[in-house]
Amino acid sequence: MKPREERRQSARHMCSEFVQVSFWNERGRKISEIGVLEDVSLSGVSISLNIPIPVGAGARIHTRDFDGQVAVRYCELGDYGYLVGVEFADGYRWDEEKWEPEHLLAVPDGKW
Secondary structure (H helix, E strand, O other), X not given: OOOOOOOOOOOOEEEEEEEEEEEEOOOOOXXXXXXXXXXXXXXXXXXXXXXXXXXXXXXXXXXXXXXXEEEEEEEEEEOOEEEEEEEEOOOOOOOOOOOOOOOOEEOOOOOO
């Protein structure tokens, strides 16, 4: 897998936590899948999943401390499934005091 271009305007924090992702497929069927949060930033998260989600699709993510709408910005096949990058919807910005994913690790700028 080739390195992907950095798309986020704010720093990422590496993390690991189970997340449920739900979206509607092209046939109108609701799909729900459990994935793993890989990182979080002010504007979104990336999630490892076993299935792809179309770029531009709306979805909902749910963790133990967060439930909200997101928009899929990229979906890439990796070594162990799909890496799906999503942006929070409705102006939501991640606030570490309200939602702290498990195993959170700040990554110094330029070290990602």
